[in-house]
Amino acid sequence: MSDRTGVDLSGLVKAYDIRGTVPDQLDEDLARLFGAAFVETTGAEAIVTGHDMRPSSPGLARAFAEGAAGRGADVTEIGLCSTDGLYFASGTLQRPGAMFTASHNPARYNGIKLCRAGAAPVGQDTGLREIRALVERWSADGLPGSGRAQGSLTRRDMLGDYAAHLLGLVDLSAVRPLKIVVDAGNGMAGLTTPAVFRDLPVEVVPMYFELDGTFPNHEANPLDPKNIVDLRHRVRETGADMGLAFDGDADRCFVVDERGEAVSPSTVTALIAARLLTGHPGSTVIHNLITSRAVPDVVREHGGTPVRTRVGHSFIKAEMARTGALFGGEHSAHYYFRDFWSADTGMLAALHVIAALGAATGPLSALVAQYQRYAASGEINSVVGDQQRTVAAVREAFADRDGSTADELDGLTISATDWWFNLRPSNTEPLLRLNVEARDADTVARLRDEVLAIVRA
The missing domain is CATH 3.40.120.10 (Alpha-D-Glucose-1,6-Bisphosphate, subunit A, domain 3)
Incomplete structure (x- = not known):
């Protein structure tokens, strides 16, 4: 130095x-x-x-x-x-x-x-x-x-103590035998998965469990669809009940159903929230503003109070502390638990999904269908030089839209009865990030194209 x-x-x-x-x-x-x-x-x-x-x-x-x-x-x-x-x-x-x-x-x-x-x-x-x-x-x-x-x-x-602590937070006594493909991405889930799953009625099909920080098989970022292609194929090939993918440091967990289809982190958030609220009615659940509307819908249906935050773990953790929230979820697949010091843990989220599936009679796709209520665009990035002027142009274009409202909690969110979109700047790059959700795919496509026409003009 x-x-x-x-x-x-x-x-x-x-x-x-x-x-x-x-x-x-x-x-x-x-x-x-x-x-x-x-x-x-x-x-x-x-x-x-x-x-x-x-x-x-x-x-x-x-x-x-x-x-x-x-x-x-x-x-x-x-x-x-x-x-x-x-x-x-x-x-x-x-x-x-x-x-x-x-x-x-x-x-x-x-x-x-x-x-x-x-x-x-x-x-x-x-x-x-x-x-x-x-x-x-x-x-x-x-x-x-x-x-x-x-x-x-x-x-x-402390690996054994860590595994025992997580297993003590979820009732797994009713779990039926399951086959689960786990893609560790050559990251730390290759160490933690065997320790946590050792005594569960689960047949683990391991993928890339060798600890290798050069990531020889694919990037350890399951948020990018190309990095779960192998997992999706292996789930279908082996007839597994589900698949799990972890990022490099294994604090995020992504879920694939028995068809090899990715389960949205918003859907996982809603599923876990419903489970936890059953035992803790009236509790607060945190979600960031790009999670699906299904999350606050489900929280209210189960007697909880949804609280919306900006994107980013520091905002989630601050709200967890301020409200004493039971649980928090982000669309990036970070899941926060009050019983885990309000910190994020992908492995505990995985155990909740396993517990839910293991107690159900049908496949994972049927279990999560009740939480999949809207169509979504996914996050779309655009390189924009003058972010502030572009966001202002989008706001002006939607200012007189019937029944719509605008807020600037994090970027610009325009909401109506059956749709919403959020346009927010990246903190580190000259990008604007767009997320659109609506009752149907046609509305999503129409809104996406309308907003992008302004953003990319």
């Missing part, structure tokens, strides 16, 4: 985490400073660290731990884990935590997801800005003494 005097971290420290390419943006020297700054900012006497399977992760995680110990914190290193495994450790041990992962990004990337004790998020407004400022200063001026005794480094395996 000797060539980084006065380093500018604006390209590395994002709104909610630290993420960049290795070693030009993030290396072990810098990770060591981040460890020290994390302890300095949180005042932690003890922290916990974990890492994914990327080739650079063990070295970065150890450097961070050394930096933290140098500021006097005792560090528990849990080694290879999923991101929700790190959240489990933070919640169980009541310690701030650091997870080394770049989630679904390509192999040359790595990063750090930070949390306070109890898996509480760390973002720009909750400590990340201060951490960045310290690292930038120390990279130029050197790391000052802390006045604290050197902390310890201790290894601890």
Whole structure:
């Protein structure tokens, strides 16, 4: 890091985490400073660290731990884990935590997801800005003494405890024998799935369970349809009851039915919300503004209170904390549970789907049909130079539309009785993202084409 005097971290420290390419943006020297700054900012006497399977992760995680110990914190290193495994450790041990992962990004990337004790998020407004400022200063001026005794480094395996905790949150006693294809994408689900599914009445058909941070088979991003093509084929080929796909750090879970058809994360959100509200009537359920209207519909039908938020896990977690919500779901397949420190866990979401299917007599497609009530466009991206002017043009075009209303909670949302669309700017690219939903596919197509004609003019 000797060539980084006065380093500018604006390209590395994002709104909610630290993420960049290795070693030009993030290396072990810098990770060591981040460890020290994390302890300095949180005042932690003890922290916990974990890492994914990327080739650079063990070295970065150890450097961070050394930096933290140098500021006097005792560090528990849990080694290879999923991101929700790190959240489990933070919640169980009541310690701030650091997870080394770049989630679904390509192999040359790595990063750090930070949390306070109890898996509480760390973002720009909750400590990340201060951490960045310290690292930038120390990279130029050197790391000052802390006045604290050197902390310890201790290894601890928490995978078994993690699995037991998740299994204790879902009643799986009525699950019939199932065959499930699981695509780990060479990510951390290759480690967590065998531990969690070991004693379930489930035949697992494994795909890409080898931990390999170079991702030799496909990107570990199941949100992109091309990355679940293999899973869909294997489900049909083996006659499986369902398929599951996890992203690289296994905090997101995607579901495929017995026909090999993808089940929308909005549908999964509605299914889980209905299950949880049965035991907790009157509770709040969080959903972001691009989830299907089926989600608030189902929440109300089951006696719950839906609360709509902006897109992004920091907004979901903030609302979870503010409202004491039972559950939260995003259309990106992040699922948040009050019983899991209000943090997101793809594996717990998977267990809820397994419990629901395992207690049903029919196939998954029939089970989820009741939650699939609208047609949707999916997210459509357009490169736009002047985002503000374009959004204003769309708003003006729909200003006099009969029965429609507009809000700007996150970008522009225009809503009517039988349809809605949201147009919002990307935080990192010159893109506008469009999502359209309506009662029927023809209306979706008409609205999509009308909005895109303005956006791409």
